[in-house]
Amino acid sequence: IVMGNSGGGKSITLGNIAYNSIVEGYHTLIVSIELKEIKIAQRIDSIISGYNPKEYSTYSEEIKQYVKDFHELVTGSLYIERIKPYSNCNAVRSVIERYKIKFGRTPDVIIVDYMGRLIPIDKSITAEHVKDERISDELREIAVDYDAVLWTGSQMNRGTVKTKAEDIGQDNVAGGIAKLNPADSAVAIIFNDVMKLYGEIAFKPIKCRNSEDTGMIIYCDWITRPMRIAYRKDNISKLSGNAKDLLTRDLKQVDNIIEESKKPSNNNSSFLEKFTNFGD
Numbered sequence: 001i002v003m004g005n006s007g008g009g010k011s012i013t014l015g016n017i018a019y020n021s022i023v024e025g026y027h028t029l030i031v032s033i034e035l036k037e038i039k040i041a042q043r044i045d046s047i048i049s050g051y052n053p054k055e056y057s058t059y060s061e062e063i064k065q066y067v068k069d070f071h072e073l074v075t076g077s078l079y080i081e082r083i084k085p086y087s088n089c090n091a092v093r094s095v096i097e098r099y100k101i102k103f104g105r106t107p108d109v110i111i112v113d114y115m116g117r118l119i120p121i122d123k124s125i126t127a128e129h130v131k132d133e134r135i136s137d138e139l140r141e142i143a144v145d146y147d148a149v150l151w152t153g154s155q156m157n158r159g160t161v162k163t164k165a166e167d168i169g170q171d172n173v174a175g176g177i178a179k180l181n182p183a184d185s186a187v188a189i190i191f192n193d194v195m196k197l198y199g200e201i202a203f204k205p206i207k208c209r210n211s212e213d214t215g216m217i218i219y220c221d222w223i224t225r226p227m228r229i230a231y232r233k234d235n236i237s238k239l240s241g242n243a244k245d246l247l248t249r250d251l252k253q254v255d256n257i258i259e260e261s262k263k264p265s266n267n268n269s270s271f272l273e274k275f276t277n278f279g280d
Contacts, residue, residue: 001115001180003137003154003173004189009201010153013189013226014111015040016229017151019047021109022076029107031095032082033117040080040113043227050226058242089138092118096146106146112139115184116175129176136182154179156188170206184209196222201229 004010014030021028032040042053049066051059066070071077083091094110095248100106112118113234120134155174168188180186186207195201201222207213221230247279 001152001154001183001186001191002155003186004204005156005193008153008156009034009191011040011113012043012227013203013229014113014151014153015043015047016076018109018243019044019228022074022078025075026108027077027105028079028109028111029079029096029099031082031092032080032113033087034113035082037082041155044078046226046229050228052225057061079103086119087117087137088119088121088136089135089142090121092139092142096142107148110143110146110148110150112150112152115139115157115179116153117134129178129233130177132179132182133256136179140182168204180207183207190217191222192230196224199223200207227257 001014002010004013007272009022011034018028018030030040039053042056045051045063045067046053051063053065057062060202079102081095081098083095092110095227096106096110115132115135117226118135120131121138122134125131139152142148148224156172157174168190170180170186172188173180173186185205188204188206190202190204191228199222200219201220202217204217205214222228
């Protein structure tokens, strides 16, 4: 679960997770409960191409070419489908079943944007904290049944706006801490107007079943134009265990991509040059 204030970067973070999943070779499904498919697709295209969605009318052909070249370079894929607000998790399962029929496989990564717009399957539940925990349980069961990684988002409560980053914890989640119980991980997004101005976004893991890095604050670069989140290399030294090993591997992969971009290619040199320019 990624947690953020209203307009605080939940959908953008989930979009960047989708992008990175595609790069890693995973078949990714986004189930949207708010934005139309086209809006989410434009955001992902922005992350890929380096152009802001507002520039689509001016640079539509360039964006199409960058996205086309990108998909020729990676083995992962992305499919987006919207369901109505206040649907339940059976609607999410229906999307996955349609995906299975369409592609002959189940997705590796499922992103539900976001859980606050879902209701429990059992409509008789009235207590808000029980509703939240039940929805979280139902989403976890989807991940288990389809052997997938599932990400979703949650609002943080109003008090978080005035809370210092180092003091943010599980009690800052909106609707009750019970929704975090079924989750393997919960990450708070720290993002405000000043940080946007300086090109910065931060994440604070507040629950991790298998990590000792809970509570640390991880600062990343926020690249405004393509809405891209980039991991800072100098943060690796602050990590430990599997997290450090995985990020070291990923950054080596990024370096390899940049080296590949320097090689001449008739098909994708323009895309790779752009990919290199807007950040690691």
